[in-house]
Amino acid sequence: MTREAALVLSGIRHRFGRTLALDDASIAVRRGTVHALLGENGAGKSTLMRIAFGMLRPEHGTIHLDGDAVAFASSAEAIAQGIGMVHQHFSLVSTMRAVENVALGARGRLDLAATAARMTAVAHATGLTIDPAAMSGDLSVSAQQRLEIVKALVRDARILILDEPGAVLTPDERAELDRWLRHFADGGGTVVLITHKVREALAVADDLTVLRRGRTVLHSARADVTEDAVIDAMTGESDVGAAWRIARTESDRPTAGAAALRSGATGTPVLALDHVHVVDERGVTRLADVTLTIARGEVLGVIGVEGAGARELLRVLAGRLLPSQGTVTRPAHVGFIPEDRLHDAVVPTFSLTENLALAEAGAARGTLDWRALVARTVDVITAHDVRNGAPERRIDTLSGGNQQKFVVGREDRIGLDALVAENPTRGLDLRAAHAVLDIVRRTGGGDVPSRAVVFYSTDLDEVLSVATRVVACFNGTVREVRPAEDPADRTPYARALVGAS
C-alpha cells in the first residue's frame, strides 16, 4: 500500500482569540483511503479540517494537495480544487429545495434542471438518491446527510471530509454510509472521517490520526493499532481510558441486567400512557393509540428512525406535549434532556445560574432567590464536573460537552422521580458521554433515588448499554422489542426499526 498522499497538513497552528485551538497539528491522508481523524471534543479535529477546507487560515503550517503547496483564501477555492466537506451541523438551507442547496455557490446563470440531472447522475453512480425538488428541511436526517455528500460529489469532489457523520444515523444507515465510503475510496476517492467514536472509526478506516489538545499524538495504519491504544491516545489518561473500556464491555451484554430486573419487576409505576394519540398541527398522526407504563427502577430504551414518533413519545412522557387524546400519568416534575441543546435546553446568552433557573421558570411565582440558585448551580457544576463552569459565566462560552453535563445535572435534580433523555450523548466525547450515561444508569440502588428513566438514542449500542427494556417506534406505534436468545444478536432491534416483527 504505497498510495501517494492526497492531502497533507503539517505543523498547523491556529487560535481563536486567546485560545490556542491547534498547535503543531499534522495529518497525511493517502489517496484512495478512508482516514479517521479522532479526538475528544475540543481536540481541534474540526478546526484542522476547516483549515483544509479553506474556511480558516492557519497562523502557521503548510497544506499540500497532491504534493503541491496550496493556500486557500476561501472554501470556494478548496471546492474548486476538489475538496468537499460535510459539516456536523449540516450546512443546508432548510427553506430551500435540495437542488438549490446543491447549486449553492455556483456562479452565473443557474440551471437547476442541469443540476438536478447531475444529482440523478450521481445517484446512478453512487446510489445516493435524493429528490431534487424536496424541501431540505423536510428531509430526514440521513437524507440530509446524503444531500450534503451529493452536494460535494456534484462538484466533483475527490476528497470528502465528513464531520461526525455517524452521530445522527441509525445503525443501518451508518452501515450503509460505511459501505458507501469504502466504495468511494476504492474508486480512487479520498475520505477524511472526523469522529470521536473509536469503534466507528476502526470499523471503516484504513489509517487514523489522533489529536489531543490541538496536537497530533498518534498517526497509524488501522492494522497497527488496538482500540485501547487509540482510546489512551485520545484521552491521554489511561485510567479514564480504562473506565471507558469497562463501559464498552458492559454494553456488549446489554440485556443481562434487564432480564433480571424484569423477572422480579415490582417497581411502582411512575409514568403511564393510556391510549394516547398525538396529531400535529398539519393533521398528521404522530402517535397512535400508545399505552405504556414505566416503573420506578426501570430504564426504558426507545429506538426509532426520524419521524417514527419517538420525538413525540418522549415529549408526551416529559409533559412537554399534550396528547390529542388519551391520558398521561406523570409526576409534577419530569427531568427532560432534549436533543437540540442550544434551542430547546438552554438559552445560550444566559449564565449558568440563569439556565438553572430556566428549568423552573414556568412554574415559579413571586421573587427568585438568586443566592440559593447560585448555590445550586455550584452544586451541579461540582457534582457533574462541568469544566470552566462558574455560576455567572455565559453557558455558550462552555464547550458542548460541558454544556450538556450541566443540562443533565440540572435535569437530574429536577427529575427525582422521572427523567426523559433524548440523544443525550450526541456530539459528546468519550468522557462526557460516559458521565451522561452514568447518570442515566443511576436508576436505583445505592444512595441515589430510584426513579423511572426513558432513554432515546440513535446509537443502538448506547441504548442497549443502559436500557432494562426496549421499545421501538414505527409509524406512530410503539412496540416492545423482545431480545433474541443470544443477547448479542441485534436482529430483533434492526427489524423493529423498520416495522417488521
Next chain:
Amino acid sequence: MDALAALWDGAFGSAFAIWSATLVRATPLLLLGLAVALAFRAGLLNIGAEGQLLMGAVGASAAALSLGTAPRAIVVLAMLAAGATGGALWSGIAAWLKRRFGVLEVISTIMLNFIAAALVSWLVRGPLQEPTRIYPQSSTFSASAHWPFLIPGQRLHLGFAIGVVLALVLWWWFERTAGGFRVRAVGAGARAAASAGGVDVASTVMRVFLVSGAIAGIAGAAEVGGVTWALYEGLSPGYGYTAIAVALLARLDPRWIIATSIFFGALEAGAAAMQRDAQVPAVVVQIVVALVVLGVLAVTALRDKQMAQRLAVDAE
C-alpha cells in the same frame, strides 16, 4: 464652537435647562424607552410606541375633560389609568392580529402609528374639540388635571418621577422576579423557555404586548397632563421612534434607559438652543444627534469586539 457651546448650555447650562428643558424632553423618551425595552426583551418588536403614546394621550385627555374639577389626586390617577388603557388597547389590536392571524407586529404597529395620528387629527376636530369648535384641539384641562411639578419654579413634572420609579421597578422585576425572568427567557430563547421551563410563550408575549402599550400610553398621559394640558394633533415629533434608539442604546436595561433618555432629551434641548442662540438650522441638529448616536454605537461596537475576544469560546 458657538453652536456646541449653545448645545451644552441648552441642555445643562442652567437649572432651567436641566429641569425645564432636558428632563421634560427626556420624560416621554424614558417612558417609551421602557415600553420598547420591555417588548424587545420578550422578543417582541413593538415599533408602535408612537401610536400607543397618542392613544394614551387621548385616553388621559378624555378622562381629564370628563372629570372636570374633581380632586387632583383622583383626576391624575384617572388620567394614568385611562392613558395606560388607551395605550394597551392600541397595542392590543396588534397583539390580537398577531395571535389570531399571525400578523407580524413589526408591520402592524407601524400601520397603527399612522392610523393613530389620523384618529387624533379627527378627534380634535370632532368629539374632543374645544367648545367654540374653531381650533383643532381640546379645551385646556382644568387645574386639577395638571400634573404636579416636582421642583418649584421648574417644569419637570410627575411623569418623570413615574418614569424613574417604573424604570427601577422594571429592573427589579426583570432581575428578581419569576415573571421578569420568564419574559427574559422568552425573549432570549423562546424554544428553550417552553421546552426546558414549561413557559407558556404565547400568553407571556401577549401580556408583555399589552403592558408595553400601557407604559407607552402613560407616556402620552404624562405629555398631556404634565406639559400641554390639552390634546393637540402633532403631539409627538416621533418620540416612539427615538425611543427605540433610547432603549437599544441602553441595551434594554431599564436603569440605563434613565441615562440614555436624559442623553437624548439633552440632545434635543441643546439642539433647540443651537437654533435659538447660534441660528443653526433645525436640520443640523438631526445631524448632530445622528453623529452622536453613531459615535456611541461605534465605541460600544469596538468594546464588544474586545469583549468577544476575551471570552473566546473554548469549544469548537
Next chain:
Amino acid sequence: MVKLLRLFVIIHTVLLATACGTKTSGNDGAFRVALLTPGPISDQAWNSSAYKGLERIRDSLGAEISHIQTKTPAEFEENFRQYGAKGYDLVIGHGFEFQDAAQRVGPEYPNTIYVTTGGSGTGPNIAALSFAFDEPSFFAGIAAASVSQNGVMAVLGGTELPPVKSSFAAFEAGARSVRPDIQILTAFIGNWDDAAAGKEQALALMSRRADVIFQNADAAGLGAFQAVRERGKAWIIGANADQNQVAPEVTLGSVVIDLPHAFLLVAREVQDGSFTPRVVHLDTKSDVVRWVPNPSVQVLSKMVTDHIDGLRAQLIAGTFTLPMASAP
C-alpha cells in the same frame, strides 16, 4: 443605580456652578425679536414669508433676530420661555396653534411681548395678529369662477386649520356670488410637506374635472403646482405668499398675506414702546392681505377685475361685508 444617581447629582452641581459664572444677561440694549415657525422656512409659503418678515425687521429696525422651527406644543412653550428668559423684546409664534403657549408663558415674562399670528387671545403682553385672509380669498373665488370652464373647482389644504377652513369658505362664497351653481371639491393632504401626495391629490381633483385649484398646503402644495403645470387645462391659485412665480404659466394669482409688512408694523410699535396688546386686525384696508393676480397671464376679463376692484373699494370703505362670518 445609586452610583448613577450620585453621578448625576455631581454633574449637576458642577454644571450649575460653571453656568452661573459664565451666564451673561444678554440684555445689552439691542432690540431683539424671535420667530417660531411650525414648519421649514423653505416652503415658499406660510413659513418662508414669515422668515422674510423677520429679516425685514432685522434690516429695517436693526433688530437682533432669532428663528426656531418647532414641532410640538411642548416645544412651543419651552421656546417661548427660553426667549422670555433671554430678554427678547418681541416673540412671534407663527400660527394660531401658538396661542395657548403664549397665554401660559406670557405672565411669566412681562417684559417680553408675545404675538401669535392667528388666534384670538390677548393679555397684558400678549397680542394676536388677525388676518382677514378670507377677504382676498373671496376675490380669488370670483376670479376663479370666471375662468372655470367646467364649472368644477377645488380647494386643497394641508390639514384642516381654522384659517384654511375659513379661507376656503370665503373662496366658495366668492365663487358662488358670481356662479351660484358652481361645484367645489374639498381635499386635504394630511400634512404640509409631502409634495408628491399634494401632486397626486391635485391630479385626482383634476380627474374629477376641477379646472381651478386653490391650494393652501405650503411645501406639499408645490406638488399641486407641478400637477397643474404638467397636466395643463387648469389654473392654480397660490396662498399665503405671492406664489405667482412658482409656476407662472398656470397660476391664476395668489392670495397673499404680506407678512413682512405686518411684522414690521408690529415690531415698529414694540420698538418705540407704543404697542398696546390687542388683536391686531390686518385686512384689505391695511393692505396686509391682497388678491394678487398673476401678471404673466392675462385671462381675467376687465369686467371681472373691475368687479373685484369695486368690491375691494367698498370693503375698504366699509360698505361691503363678506356674506359669511369672519374667522379669528
Next chain:
Amino acid sequence: MELLLLLTPFLEASLRTATPLAFAALGELVSERAGVINLGLEGCIIAGCFGALLAAGIGGPAIGFAVGVLSGMAIAAVFAIFVLVLRTDQIIAGTAMTLLALGLTGTLYKVLYGASGAALGTPTVGPWAVPGLSAIPVIGPALFRQSVLTYLLYAAVPTLAWWMHRTGAGLALRAVGERRAAAEAAGIDVPRVRWGAILFAGAFGGLSGATLVLAQVGTFNEGMSAGRGFIAIAIVVLGRWSVVGTAMAALVFGAAFALQYLFQALDVQLPYQLFIAFPYVLTLVLLAVVRGRTAAPLELGLRDGTR
C-alpha cells in the same frame, strides 16, 4: 358611468404612486433577503431626492438620476460600515442613518438654495405615452402613459425575480439571508454579498427619491420622503419577501393611496382623516386576510457575528 371614467386616472395614479414605493421596497427586499434590515432606507430616499435635485439642475435629468442613485448608495455605504465592519445593531444604525440623511439634505438645501427654496425649476421627465399600447382602452393610458421610471420598473421586477431565482448570485443572496453558515460552507463570501445587497438597497432607495423629485414633484423640500422608507419596509413584509409579491404589495399601496385621493375628490362628506388612514387600515386587513406562512429570512436583523 362617471365612476368608469375615473378608472383610468385611478389606475394611472396607482401605478405612479406605486413606482417610488416599489423601487424602495425592492431595494429593501434584496437587503432583507441577505439578512439585513435597513431602517436607513428613508435616509437613502431623501438623499436620492436631494442628489437628484442638485445634479439635475446642473446636468439634466439623466445626471440627476445617476447622482440620486449614488447619493442613496453613499448613505447605504455608511450604514454598511456600521453593520458589517463594526457589527453594530442594525436597527439603531439604520435609525441613525435616516436622521443623518434627513439632517444633511435639509442643511445642504438651506445652504445651497437659501430660504427661498428651489422652486419648480428642476428639469423633469414627464410621462411618455408608448405608441400603440397607450391607445388600449382604459388600461392603456394607465399602464403606458407613465414616466420612463415606471417602464424601468416593469423591466426591473422580472429581471430581479429572474436574477434571484435563476442565477448563482441570487441563490447565494438568499442563502446568506436564510443560513449564513450554509453559504459560508458553500464558499460564498458572506460579507461581500451583504455589502452588495446593502448598496443595491441604497441605489434603489436613491432611485426612489430621484423618481419623486424628477418624475413627480419637480422640487425638493425637507422631509419630502414623508415616511416612504418605512412604508416600503412594510411593503416587503406584505409581499412576503418575494420579488413579485413585493411589487404587487407596492401596487396595492399605490392603489390604496390613489383611492384615498379619489375618495376625497368625490366630495364625500366624511372626515378626511378617514381617507388618510384608509391605506394603513387596508394593509392591516390584507395582512390578516391573506393567510399563509410568513417567510421572513431566518437571519434577518441578527447582528453580524452573533451566530
